[in-house]
Amino acid sequence: MLLILCLSNGKIFIDELGNEVRVEKVERIVSLAPNITEIVFALGMGEKLVGVTDFCDYPEEAKKKEKIGGFINPNVEKIISLKPDLVIATKDGNDPVAIERIKNFKIPVFVIYPMDFEGVIRTILSISEILGVKEKGNILVKEMKRVAEEIGMKIKGRKKKRVLLLYETSPIIASGPGTLADNLIKMAGSENVLSDSPLRYPKINLETAISRNPDVVIITEMKVGSESLKGIKEAFRGKVFLVKGDLINRAGPRLIYGLEEIFKILHPYEE
Known part of the structure; x- marks a missing residue:
């Protein structure tokens, strides 16, 4: 994000889609995604959150915030009322x-788009600056x-393992290229x-996975179905590990914990 202009009545920032966003003093924030909510709390600004999505469940305090609907379909009228x-x-x-409807009410909307670890780093810095x-x-960054650099040092010279990461088991939804995982x-x-x-x-089907x-x-x-999980465990005996999805799927501060969990699974004897 680039701060391009300071004004007497606020500042103009460039969001991660290249849009100019004029922001005055920030006292009332609405978050439209769980990872955004986590970032705001991690920056010590949780008390300024007046609205979050139904899926914003971390940290615990986020559950007590006013809900503005779903992640994909937020309630614009509710957002405006806040x-x-x-x-x-x-x-x-x-x-x-929905984003354009919010903008039509002269409410500044800052859009983020982190697609990998480095993107998360940039997003945290962007949000910290605008707040x-x-x-x-x-x-925080x-x-x-x-932690990432320490892991980078530990993996040097190690043989690469082949990893299949699944989000769901019935049907089997896997991680392809370009995901956080x-x-x-x-x-x-x-x-x-x-x-x-x-x-x-x-x-994919089980045959493809095998x-x-x-x-x-x-x-x-x-989303782990018991019967489908049983079949996967039988097909990959001794190779299956469970990881909390939020640590891998949310582009926020806890992504580093997801990296640590994956590292421990792949290198179980590393101190």
């Missing part, structure tokens, strides 16, 4: 029509980078067996 002086949205999931807590953003797998020194897929979230011959199968806890 009189926010800033709405933070994401291109990866929010309805662009006037740049130093807190720098501290510094720690995330430190795909990025974390690479950062942990391994390769995604579906990196050649034309889709970011390919739907044919990719993964060394490790990681399943997030987004």
Whole structure:
């Protein structure tokens, strides 16, 4: 994000889609995604959140905030009634029509679009700057980078493992290229067996999964069907591990914990 102009009545920022956003003093924030909510809380600005989505469940305090509807279909009328002086949205999931409707009411909307770890770093810095807590953003980002760099050092010279990461097991929805999970797998020194897929979230059958011959199968806890999970465990005996989905799927501060979890699975004897 680039601050391009300071005005007597606020500042003009460039969001992650290249749009100019005029922002005055931020006191009332509406978040349109769980990762945005987590970032705002991590920056110590949770008390300024007046509205969050139905899916914003972390940290615990987020559950107590006024709800503005779903992630994909937020209630625009509800958002407007909360009189926010800033709405933070994401291109990866929010309805662009809803975003434009909010803008029509002269409410500034800052849109983020983090697609990998580095994108999350940039987003945290952008939000910290627009909220006037740049130093807190720098501290948070510094720690995330430190952990990532440590893992980067530990994986040097190690043989890459072949990883199949599944979001759902019935049907089987996997991680293809360009996902946060795909990025974390690479950062942990391994390769995604579906990196050649034309889709970011390919739907595959068990036979396809087996044919990719993964060394490790990681399943997030987004949606795990008991019977389908049993079949996958039988097919990949001793190779299946569960990871909390929010740590891998949310482009926020806890993504670094997701990287640590994947690293521990792939390198269980590393201290």
